[in-house]
Amino acid sequence: MAAHATDVSLAVSTVIFALRPHPETGRMTVWMPLVRRIREPFVGKWALPGGPLEPDEDLAESAARTLAETTLLTPQYLEQLYAFGNIDRSPGGRVVSIVYWALVRSEEADVAVETENVRWFEADSVPELAFDHNLIVEYALWRLRNKLEYSSIAHAFVGDTFTLSELREVHEAVLQKPLDPANFRRQIEGSGQVVPTEHLQTGGRHRPARLYRYNRAASDENNGPLPSRSLPGRTQGAS
Amino acid sequence: MAAHATDVSLAVSTVIFALRPHPETGRMTVWMPLVRRIREPFVGKWALPGGPLEPDEDLAESAARTLAETTLLTPQYLEQLYAFGNIDRSPGGRVVSIVYWALVRSEEADVAVETENVRWFEADSVPELAFDHNLIVEYALWRLRNKLEYSSIAHAFVGDTFTLSELREVHEAVLQKPLDPANFRRQIEGSGQVVPTEHLQTGGRHRPARLYRYNRAASDENNGPLPSRSLPGRTQGAS
DNA sequence: CCAAAAGTGTTGGTTTTACACCCATGC
DNA sequence: GCATGGGTGTAAAACCAACACTTTTGG
Incomplete structure (x- = not known):
């Protein structure tokens, strides 16, 4: 056979x-x-x-x-x-x-x-x-x-640049519980999975928030030896 | 088709x-x-x-x-x-x-x-x-x-009852690095994935070691909603 | 007694958590 | 000014790593 x-x-x-x-x-x-x-x-x-x-x-x-x-x-x-x-x-x-x-x-x-x-x-x-x-x-x-909680998939829900509040909102929505803004900030910033940009987001009736960008390099480390999960649709990796 | x-x-x-x-x-x-x-x-x-x-x-x-x-x-x-x-x-x-x-x-x-x-x-x-x-x-x-490091699969390598040294040896072999016996003990005991038995293991030229048993109940909690990974050889799934 | 592993204690450092507080903006 | 989130500071608690020390066996 x-x-x-x-x-x-x-x-x-x-x-x-x-x-x-x-x-x-x-x-x-x-x-x-x-x-x-x-x-x-x-x-x-x-x-x-x-x-x-x-x-x-x-x-x-x-x-x-x-x-x-x-x-x-x-x-x-x-x-x-x-x-x-x-x-x-x-x-x-x-x-x-x-x-x-x-x-x-x-x-x-x-x-x-x-x-x-x-x-x-x-x-x-x-x-x-x-x-x-x-x-x-x-x-x-x-x-x-x-x-x-142990990787940086949250970025997939937000835009190319985002404020930490937006990112926190994602976490809160998925985990269904409120997170302390101050601690969340430190946790994310310390993890290196995110890198600050020059730009601020104005428009809210409050202090402008810094925009961040996803740091691909730092995040790949924990994903194991499988050929990276890239998307078929777009180029990916092209800076 | x-x-x-x-x-x-x-x-x-x-x-x-x-x-x-x-x-x-x-x-x-x-x-x-x-x-x-x-x-x-x-x-x-x-x-x-x-x-x-x-x-x-x-x-x-x-x-x-x-x-x-x-x-x-x-x-x-x-x-x-x-x-x-x-x-x-x-x-x-x-x-x-x-x-x-x-x-x-x-x-x-x-x-x-x-x-x-x-x-x-x-x-x-x-x-x-x-x-x-x-x-x-x-x-x-x-x-x-x-x-x-985050589950209790190490038990699969040892017998039904085992000393904490045996369990530690498993961790050391897999992780390829020595572990502090004292800290390992506390970590495992504190995790609840293991339960002490009445018996001691004598025979070594040193103080006898307590034998432990695997605590299935406590470990299942982290395994997600998939119908538990038990073995095909034994019953299970028959229903 | 000695060697060796079992098991307990202690200490200093890092990490987490909770919350107080100042900052910059729109209105 | 004031309300609103952005962002920093900090102290208590929890956690962790290193290592000293005591216990119990076989020889």
């Missing part, structure tokens, strides 16, 4: 996170777009965007593609989450899903219009989803909250 | 770690068994044990099976590492490998006899391997060293 022997189909899906103000409380919280299934199994149920892996694309490319196709978003951060492959996770056929998780900037999230088959949900209270996607979402959220 | 459409074959491989005394220095270091490839591509090169995913087994089951088939080992710990799926990682056919990493007790490692096609290597200096397996090994080692 040939090396290709497998009755298992392979799919790539993505959990997409963005921050948006809660429609009622106005507080920033974590949201994610889901797509409605238009075929069996689980017709009509909400599910993670994804699809079968094409033979000519890498895993991350596949994630970025299906993500863009369904939601028009281009993620700022994209990393593999986990491969889910339990025998019975998909009624009617063995499917192994390699799941990625992505972070998109808040402004971008607004671009992703809602349609009949695409809708944003608050990550902490998604409805009952297709397949084992509830478990996947839960795990992705756990990873997000976890990783926020 | 049917849901099964895929030209990509799916394999499961495992990086197996065990601690063994270095033949020259005598110091404990990290070792791993590799298998020799007996067919193209990369005939004759060393590679991670693994094989195609069978349709009727879960991913972890597959890892445990191929691991047992090739090395006769049953791991104490088994966790998914990463899915490798670059287009060109396997000459002559697209293969996505879902890689697990496993820890086996030192005594067990001795069971795994060396044959013509199975040999133990020091993890830090493996030869040039087939496919992208050098990268995989490097990543697995990184994860091992990383995870040792």
Whole structure:
């Protein structure tokens, strides 16, 4: 028998996170777009965007593609989450899903219009989803909250330059708890993951805030030996 | 096109770690068994044990099976590492490998006899391997060293009961640096991941050491929402 | 008694946390 | 001026690393 022997189909899906103000409380919280299934199994149920892996694309490319196709978003951060492959996770056929998780900037999230088959949900209270996607979402959220505390993924939610308040707002939204501005500042500044720019942000009715820029070099150190998580969409690394 | 459409074959491989005394220095270091490839591509090169995913087994089951088939080992710990799926990682056919990493007790490692096609290597200096397996090994080692510091995987290397010296020896071997016995003791005891037994270990020409037992309950808390990483060999998951 | 590892104590330094306080701006 | 966040200072608490010292065994 040939090396290709497998009755298992392979799919790539993505959990997409963005921050948006809660429609009622106005507080920033974590949201994610889901797509409605238009075929069996689980017709009509909400599910993670994804699809079968094409033979000519890498895993991350596949994630970025299906993500863009369904939601028009281009993620700022994209990393593999986990491969889910339990025998019975998909009624009617063995499917192994390699799941990625992505972070998109808040402004971008607004671009992703809602349609009949695409809708944003608050990550902490998604409805009952297709397949084992509830478990996947839960795990992705756990990873997000976890990783926020020991790496610098928070930058993926903000612009190229940002104030420390903006960055703190991201942390507070994800971790769901207020942080001391003074201590947060020292913690971030001391970590070297951020570098101050010349510019200040005026306009608020208060003292202007210094703008910072993400320091890629310093952050790469903790990411392990895997060929750096760069984005398929843009050049990256081009200064 | 049917849901099964895929030209990509799916394999499961495992990086197996065990601690063994270095033949020259005598110091404990990290070792791993590799298998020799007996067919193209990369005939004759060393590679991670693994094989195609069978349709009727879960991913972890597959890892445990191929691991047992090739090395006769049953791991104490088994966790998914990463899915490798670059287009060109396997000459002559697209293969996505879902890689697990496993820890086996030192005594067990001795069971795994060396044959013509199975040999133990020091993890830090493996030869040039087939496919992208050098990268995989490097990543697995990184994860091992990383995870040792914030979780309680060290227990997988020792017996059901153990002295704190034995546990410290594990840490020192993996981290490759000596640890202060006094501070190590406090750190472990304070973490709650270990619970003292009634028994002492006599026999050394020194004061007997208290035996401890692993405290599963306390450790599970940090492992995220994924259905606990327990071993396929024993019950679990049957439900 | 001695060697060696088990286990406890102590101390100085760093890191975290909580909160007081001054600074610069828009209105 | 005053309200509002930006940004600095600081002291108590918690944590950590280094190392002295006491305990209990085998020889």
